[in-house]
Amino acid sequence: MIKAKPTIFILLCLTLMSPLFPQQEVYITLKEGVPAISLALPNFISRTPSAGAREAAAELYRVLADDLTYSRIFSLLPKKYYDYIRPLDSNNVFFKDWESIQANILFVGEVADGEGENMVFEGKLYDVKGARFISGKRYQAPRDLCRLAAHRMADEVVKVLSGEKPIFTSKIVFVSDRDGNDELYMMDYDGQNQTRLTFNKIRDYTPAWSPDGKKIAYTSYKNLNAGLYMLDLEAGKVSPVSTRGTNFSPAFSPDGKKLAFCSTMDGNTEIYVAGADGKNIKRLTFNEAIDASPSWSPTSREITFISDRSGLGQPQVYIMDAEGSNVRRVSFGGTYHDAPAWSPTGDRIVYVSRVENIFDLYVLNLRNNQIVKLTESNARNESPSWSSDGRHIVFTSNLGGPLQLYAIDYDGANLRRLTSQGNNKLPDWSN
DSSP states (O other), rough: OOHHHHHHHHHHEEOOOOOSSSSOOOOOOOOTTOOOOEEEEEOEEESSSOOOHHHHHHHHHHHHHHHHHSSSSSEEEGGGGGSSSSOOOTTOOHHHHHTTTSSSSSEEEEEESTTTTEEEEEEEETTTTTTTTEEEEEEEEGGHHHHHHHHHHHHHHHHHHHHHOOTOEEEEEEEOTTSSSEEEEETTSSSOOEEEEEEESSEEEEEEEEETSEEEEEEETTTTTTEEEEEETTTEEEEEEOOSSSSEEEEEESSEEEEEEOOOOSOOOOEEEEEESOOSOOOOOOOOSOOEEEEEOOTEEEEEEETTTTTTTOEEEEETTSSOOSSEEESSSSSSSEEEEEESSEEEEEEEETTHHHHHHHHEEEETTTTTEESSSSSOOEEEEETTTEEEEEEEEEESSEEEEEEETSOOOOOOEOOOSSOOEEEEEEO
């Protein structure tokens, strides 16, 4: 049984009202090693005296501050800096005050009671040095959707100021046994709003988002066979893709046209590709070795995968063209590699490698062939998946006990735990 419609309905309940003013295009080029943008985020102004408005203002502020800090694009000024300047007047911004505390960007938030149980949240961005308004948005939402409103506002800030693809309304699908059986669950990027998607007496594994976020391909052990299925979240329906042999590790191409997966339908574990609808299945690899764990390049022209075709019984990372030709090995060393995931920026592949029986995440830089060890612990770290901006990775680890989901930045910074109930594994981060 599938229960997905209520989740989709909640996402649609948030109303985006018209922009406050015409938006001016301001893009700040971001590169590695470039300091983060200094952003002033004073407490949000409550325009109505109700306790609900004050509580909403505090929650919206907290979520937006966490989002912008997590982006690594912005550096939020310490609150104590605001003690040195005049209190904020949203109708008359004294830009010299904000410039004196080294702010480049000022965000002004205002909250008021809306119609019925709704709250109205306005956010305005200012260029401090240019002493000008940049952009503004207004959202109206029920009190229980304030987090979503803050995430959407954070998305707008990132898009307006950097032109990058934001991640704050993205979702992570994963497998959990918290209710007694391995089922599919979904949560916000920050671990909040964890929601069960499937209700079966059978095991579900290896979920993968479609690029439009409307479908999830996954493995399910119906009739004691590991078949590949497609869950349509809007319709709440499941359709089979491949039920012959053992099928696992689906991966949608970024252009949304194809679905790669592994299968033993012809006897050996090989990589296959189908249309995004799961039809017209075609075999890509023809090898006596095991070929598995496909992941697409952001151009949809290449696939990275794992193979033990070297003959040493040591799976390594390979890349091939999307039609199966031009196979080349890109990892060397180590006794076992698994689960490569191609970065959305196209320049990195994260994968699992076993060294002296320790499983850690490594990142291969395709530009210079340098490898960086991402995790450093005695835990088993597996199943990495990138955020759509290429700055963060979610993965599975038994660090501290049961399997849980963690997120880490592409350079090993900002490790944080996302789940706590039961055992959680096999995450996939939506676009």
